[in-house]
Amino acid sequence: xxxxxxxxxxxxxxxxxxxxxxxxxxxxxxxxxxxxxxxxxxxxxxxxxxxxxxxxxxxxxxxxxxxxxxxxxxxxxxxxxxxxxxxxxxxxxxxxxxxxxxxxxxxxxxxxxxxxxxxxxxxxxxxxxxxxxxxxxxxxxxxxxxxxxxxxxxxxxxxxxxxxxxxxxxxxxxxxxxxxxxxxxxxxxxxxxxxxxxxxxxxxxxxxxxxxxxxxxxxxxxxxxxxxxxxxxxxxxxxxxxxxxxxxxxxxxxxxxxxxxxxxxxxxxxxxxxxxxxxxxxxxxxxxxxxxxxxxxxxxxxxxxxxxxxxxxxxxxxxxxxxxxxxxxxxxxxxxxxxxxxxxxxxxxxxxxxxxxxxxxxxxxxxxxxxxxxxxxxxxxxxxxxxxxxxxxxxxxxxxxxxxxxxxxxxxxxxxxxxxxxxxxxxxxxxxxxxxxxxxxxxxxxxxxxxxxxxxxxxxxxxxxx
Numbered sequence: 001x002x003x004x005x006x007x008x009x010x011x012x013x014x015x016x017x018x019x020x021x022x023x024x025x026x027x028x029x030x031x032x033x034x035x036x037x038x039x040x041x042x043x044x045x046x047x048x049x050x051x052x053x054x055x056x057x058x059x060x061x062x063x064x065x066x067x068x069x070x071x072x073x074x075x076x077x078x079x080x081x082x083x084x085x086x087x088x089x090x091x092x093x094x095x096x097x098x099x100x101x102x103x104x105x106x107x108x109x110x111x112x113x114x115x116x117x118x119x120x121x122x123x124x125x126x127x128x129x130x131x132x133x134x135x136x137x138x139x140x141x142x143x144x145x146x147x148x149x150x151x152x153x154x155x156x157x158x159x160x161x162x163x164x165x166x167x168x169x170x171x172x173x174x175x176x177x178x179x180x181x182x183x184x185x186x187x188x189x190x191x192x193x194x195x196x197x198x199x200x201x202x203x204x205x206x207x208x209x210x211x212x213x214x215x216x217x218x219x220x221x222x223x224x225x226x227x228x229x230x231x232x233x234x235x236x237x238x239x240x241x242x243x244x245x246x247x248x249x250x251x252x253x254x255x256x257x258x259x260x261x262x263x264x265x266x267x268x269x270x271x272x273x274x275x276x277x278x279x280x281x282x283x284x285x286x287x288x289x290x291x292x293x294x295x296x297x298x299x300x301x302x303x304x305x306x307x308x309x310x311x312x313x314x315x316x317x318x319x320x321x322x323x324x325x326x327x328x329x330x331x332x333x334x335x336x337x338x339x340x341x342x343x344x345x346x347x348x349x350x351x352x353x354x355x356x357x358x359x360x361x362x363x364x365x366x367x368x369x370x371x372x373x374x375x376x377x378x379x380x381x382x383x384x385x386x387x388x389x390x391x392x393x394x395x396x397x398x399x400x401x402x403x404x405x406x407x408x409x410x411x412x413x414x415x416x417x418x419x420x421x422x423x424x425x426x427x428x429x430x431x432x433x434x435x436x437x438x439x440x441x442x443x444x445x446x447x448x449x450x451x452x453x454x455x456x457x458x459x460x461x462x463x464x465x466x
Contacts, residue, residue, distance in 0.1 A: 010058030055395035061129025061388025063369030066327030069119025116145035118446025156212035301329035315346030315355035391420035
């Protein structure tokens with residue numbers, strides 16, 4: 001790695017003190033190569049690069065650990081206002097999964113790479129330095145795009161017990177294409193293993209894999225047990241969708257003796273501190289207590305549910321004592337906007353202005369990720385941590401005046417205030433624009449590939465107005 005020294009000035013620096021999260025005023029964060037070397041009140045006497053602008057809030061690199069660049073790009077501006085919703089079913093099985101399979105079948109490798117690059121551009125401009133991205137395993141170009149554009153990336157290729165899971169009219173998901181001998185499970189796990197061998201640890205350790213059995217209702221017990229065992233053998237995180245729809249809850253109860261999705265996963269030994277459980281919106285209070293007891297991390301993505309008229313309350317999981325993170329789910333990759341939504345939804349649904357406080361929400365996209373991934377070198381501004389930083393311009397008129405920069409950031413900021421994004425000491429976003437590539441060109445190429453999917457007959461049918 002380049003051993004250059006970078007000095008970053010923050011009118012405010014979100015630091016980790018002995019008493020927890022604290023805001024330092026008028027401090028410098030000194031980067032040497034790919035690590036944070038020091039946090040100081042004094043400007044260094046020498047530095048190769050100096051970022052010295054007043055009014056900047058220097059944050060640990062933001063961690064967005066649940067996102068779907070490809071499938072949500074297909075649904076963008078088609079799924080709002082109840083369009084594409086059929087029989088009140090989740091669009092996961094009626095739109096997102098079927099059309100993402102269609103798209104990956106018809107796109108060329110270059111077109112798939114274009115969509116992946118477009119997604120990475122959006123993630124970086126949204127302030128994220130670390131991303132966990134579940135995606136179909138026929139989209140390996142996600143790894144190429146993350147490597148090329150400098151993102152810290154946990155690729156999470158899906159494993160299914162059905163190659164083409166679809167919901168029936170009652171909302172239940174069928175394993176109709178799964179083989180009876182379990183060979184479909186073995187194929188997906190073999191694909192995951194091949195991607196692990198190729199990518200895990202690449203790019204100075206920026207590229208990693210996570211194990212991602214898709215969901216409780218698309219993965220049978222044998223697959224979940226095998227995937228969990230393999231992940232724990234390798235020491236990689238596990239992520240899956242849990243209780244994301246009423247149909248999923250009903251399906252699991254019908255199949256597995258009345259169990260809830262959380263109880264099903266616990267029965268199989270999946271629940272644990274290495275599990276990032278996405279959504280959990282339809283989990284019961286006893287489910288939350290069970291996940292708390294197993295030290296599971298919940299991934300809360302409020303805006304994608306608000307789109308459908310449902311509330312996914314960060315405050316509910318917080319009140320249950322669960323480690324809770326906020327992710328964008330691919331819908332709107334503005335991580336600051338997402339924690340703003342998490343705060344509003346929580347305060348309204350809990351009826352409590354103190355729910356989902358600004359410090360808690362900032363912790364949900366920084367330090368909580370450090371714990372969930374067992375990476376003490378991420379999500380914190382401390383000497384020895386990775387040189388991953390997100391700088392927010394707090395001088396914008398809509399952020400002035402402010403007394404508490406954390407409250408102003410959570411209540412009033414959005415992606416337009418993301419000025420600089422640094423990963424491994426490399427500036428990827430500067431002045432609110434991609435610094436290492438032509439972001440506009442990458443975006444147009446990716447959008448063109450998505451429009452090709454929209455031209456397919458099955459897409460036109462899926463997107464017909466309800």
